[in-house]
Amino acid sequence: MKIQFLGQNCFLFSYKGKNILSDPFYNYQKDKSGFDISAQKIDYLLITHAHGDHIADVKEVLENHPEAQIIGQPEICGHFGHPNSIDINFGGSAKFLDMKISMVPASHTSSFPDGTYGGEPCGYIFRFEGKNVYFAGDTGVMADMEMFPKLFGNIDLAILPIGSHYTMCSRKASFAASELLKTKKVIGCHFDTFPPIEINHDEAKERFAEKNVELVLPKLGETFEI
Numbered sequence: 001m002k003i004q005f006l007g008q009n010c011f012l013f014s015y016k017g018k019n020i021l022s023d024p025f026y027n028y029q030k031d032k033s034g035f036d037i038s039a040q041k042i043d044y045l046l047i048t049h050a051h052g053d054h055i056a057d058v059k060e061v062l063e064n065h066p067e068a069q070i071i072g073q074p075e076i077c078g079h080f081g082h083p084n085s086i087d088i089n090f091g092g093s094a095k096f097l098d099m100k101i102s103m104v105p106a107s108h109t110s111s112f113p114d115g116t117y118g119g120e121p122c123g124y125i126f127r128f129e130g131k132n133v134y135f136a137g138d139t140g141v142m143a144d145m146e147m148f149p150k151l152f153g154n155i156d157l158a159i160l161p162i163g164s165h166y167t168m169c170s171r172k173a174s175f176a177a178s179e180l181l182k183t184k185k186v187i188g189c190h191f192d193t194f195p196p197i198e199i200n201h202d203e204a205k206e207r208f209a210e211k212n213v214e215l216v217l218p219k220l221g222e223t224f225e226i
Contacts, residue, residue, distance in 0.1 A: 050118025
């Protein structure tokens with residue numbers, strides 16, 4: 001799997017010829033990432049919750065890729081009314097090829113920009129080829145995290161928000177990674193996009209190093225592989 005960071009909680013996950021775009025919010029910093037939605041092949045849109053910085057570019061994605069399927073809560077899928085939707089809920093999974101994407105809880109809120117109810121926020125576990133990637137969405141620390149490695153197996157990589165203010169800070173995220181998720185590698189997200197979530201990079205890395213967890217603070221447009 002290849003993972004490209006496009007800002008905030010927006011990532012492009014590429015697996016065996018299929019592309020999954022999470023929480024579309026790529027236009028906000030497109031000048032730095034160089035991401036061009038019209039030049040992509042998007043098979044799935046994966047949405048964690050309804051806040052504007054997670055759905056702002058859904059319409060543009062579907063205009064360019066009308067065959068893409070939305071994966072999300074029934075409320076999310078119902079809001080967009082897209083004919084190609086996979087509406088799952090907690091305990092459910094979307095499946096394609098040899099991958100399962102399982103919905104798990106997140107501790108946050110969720111409403112659309114107009115204030116209407118957006119369903120319960122969530123994260124996802126990507127399960128493929130004996131590996132597990134935890135994509136947390138926006139969340140604070142929660143006891144449920146301790147169950148994920150017990151239920152799904154070793155968490156090879158966790159993608160965690162670390163910007164504080166709206167989500168976990170680096171101290172809380174490092175605790176979640178080491179004590180609850182038992183993972184050794186974290187890609188940080190939901191940081192530096194706006195003034196309230198700007199972070200001290202050195203301090204964040206020190207927090208994780210103290211817990212013997214590798215923290216990657218991705219640059220816009222940067223790609224990783226697992």
